[in-house]
Amino acid sequence: MLTQIKEGIFMNREKLFGLKTGFISDAGSSLLKQGILLRHKINKNHPIPLTYDKSEIVKNLKLLRAGEGPKPASGLLIGTVRMGYGHHRMALSAYSWALLKTKDVFLHDLLAIESPEASAIREIDSLYSYFSRLSSEIPGPLEWAWGYITSQGNVNSLVLSTMLAEEYKNLMSDLPTGLPVISSYPMNGQIAVACGFQKVVHLVPDNYPQYFLLVPGAMNLVQSQAAYMQFLKMGIPKENLAVAGHWVSSDIVENIKRDSNARIKRAEKKKKRRLLLAIGGAGAQKNYILELLKSLGDKLRNKEIHLLINTGDHKEIFHSIKEKLDKEKVDYEVIRDWDSVIKFCNTFDLSAWIDAKEETPVTIFHFGNYFEAFTATDKLIRVSDLLITKPSELAFFQIPKVFIRRVGDHEAASAFRSVELGDGTTECREPAHAIDLINLLTEQKELFIRMNESVLRNSQDGIYSGSKYAVELAMNMK
Numbered sequence: 001m002l003t004q005i006k007e008g009i010f011m012n013r014e015k016l017f018g019l020k021t022g023f024i025s026d027a028g029s030s031l032l033k034q035g036i037l038l039r040h041k042i043n044k045n046h047p048i049p050l051t052y053d054k055s056e057i058v059k060n061l062k063l064l065r066a067g068e069g070p071k072p073a074s075g076l077l078i079g080t081v082r083m084g085y086g087h088h089r090m091a092l093s094a095y096s097w098a099l100l101k102t103k104d105v106f107l108h109d110l111l112a113i114e115s116p117e118a119s120a121i122r123e124i125d126s127l128y129s130y131f132s133r134l135s136s137e138i139p140g141p142l143e144w145a146w147g148y149i150t151s152q153g154n155v156n157s158l159v160l161s162t163m164l165a166e167e168y169k170n171l172m173s174d175l176p177t178g179l180p181v182i183s184s185y186p187m188n189g190q191i192a193v194a195c196g197f198q199k200v201v202h203l204v205p206d207n208y209p210q211y212f213l214l215v216p217g218a219m220n221l222v223q224s225q226a227a228y229m230q231f232l233k234m235g236i237p238k239e240n241l242a243v244a245g246h247w248v249s250s251d252i253v254e255n256i257k258r259d260s261n262a263r264i265k266r267a268e269k270k271k272k273r274r275l276l277l278a279i280g281g282a283g284a285q286k287n288y289i290l291e292l293l294k295s296l297g298d299k300l301r302n303k304e305i306h307l308l309i310n311t312g313d314h315k316e317i318f319h320s321i322k323e324k325l326d327k328e329k330v331d332y333e334v335i336r337d338w339d340s341v342i343k344f345c346n347t348f349d350l351s352a353w354i355d356a357k358e359e360t361p362v363t364i365f366h367f368g369n370y371f372e373a374f375t376a377t378d379k380l381i382r383v384s385d386l387l388i389t390k391p392s393e394l395a396f397f398q399i400p401k402v403f404i405r406r407v408g409d410h411e412a413a414s415a416f417r418s419v420e421l422g423d424g425t426t427e428c429r430e431p432a433h434a435i436d437l438i439n440l441l442t443e444q445k446e447l448f449i450r451m452n453e454s455v456l457r458n459s460q461d462g463i464y465s466g467s468k469y470a471v472e473l474a475m476n477m478k
Helices: 023-040 086-098 116-137 141-149 155-167 186-195 225-233 250-254 256-268 286-295 297-301 315-327 338-347 370-381 409-421 431-443 446-460 466-475
Strands: 002-006 009-012 050-054 061-066 076-080 105-109 181-183 200-203 219-222 241-243 274-278 306-310 332-335 362-365 386-389 401-404 424-428
Touching (some): 023 155, 076 466, 086 105, 086 370, 181 186, 219 225, 219 466, 250 370, 286 297, 286 401, 315 332, 315 362, 424 431
Parallel strands (some): 200 219, 274 386, 306 362, 332 362
Antiparallel strands (some): 002 009, 050 061
16 A cells, blocks of 8 residues: 655555564464563553643743643654654654744653653663663674674564554554654654554664564654665565665754864864763663773873863763762862753853863763753754764764764664765774874864764755755655
């Protein structure tokens, strides 16, 4: 079955894209599904009433929640899940563009809807985060096993996911199905399709094609030509695939030329580099990061660089970093609230020439609010010269990047994508390798400038404007 989504374009609506699965696979998925339903006492015949509140941080954004009250009547639904920071960051990129077109933008976070269904999803997230942290701190067999697991999203995993989506319909069944939906997490899109939404656009994360990342019955947008070709090879209909570009928020994209040229000018004027170290949503790689701080000790004590560390909402990492800096006798300041983040970004604009003596060598950001925790990184990118991150969704942002060790083998392909585009380094499996590249990019200007020039060229090709394309597609579906 094909359904028109735009003039002259039709979308495949078959279950699992028409892919064939075996009896054993279906039976195994069915048994696992039943176990989850029984454990969490889920009954799909009990719809959850939904209403919304206005966001306290993002103007005009409305946050859906369980409860009686006004419901969306028009505009755009954006689905996400509070699972790490990546999916929410993708959603941020979408609603930042959507809010430029309409004031009726609703964020549907699966874990914000208090329910047995949300509890089941949260349990999976807790296990994922736990094993991510464990594998990053115990390299060797455990890291290999976790890497293998996170890169084995075969069609059986898609079967289970779509089965569960049918049972989780309570999370969206109270919403009008005529609204367009953009999903940043497969389960959001799969639930939307199960509920009967016809205009669903799904943002596929990462750069490593896996079946469970997709939404049958939706238009699946990918970030690179390589991912697109691989999905076609896996049997996904071309009617359900398109290359959009990277998932990046409007403020960052619209200031690419200004910020990249400012970074180049800072390098030419020999201004000290401002480095942003972003902790991932799972809070993994604590030991790796502490080793980095130790190796950067002399540069920090001598105020040769300014290091910004966003610890998000991870209390343990926050306290460990403070203890390490105290031990290394490195001065630092701590920012904990959103107003101070905005003030910091206004003060340290890339185009402002600040006396190096005025900059504390380390600024640590820490939040009790999840929303502020991941959003702060997007704000801080615009005042930073260099981003230090694992190859997560941040690998697709247009700022020179040093990649530390991945958490899960699926992330390796994201680092490859950045290297191909010339805006990031190879993945640094060991802290010593990362330090070598950080020294190269902070003590010399040639490579750093070339990376910024690559960003400017990529921008002209629309590579960083994937979320803008996704919003335009969703709002113009027929």
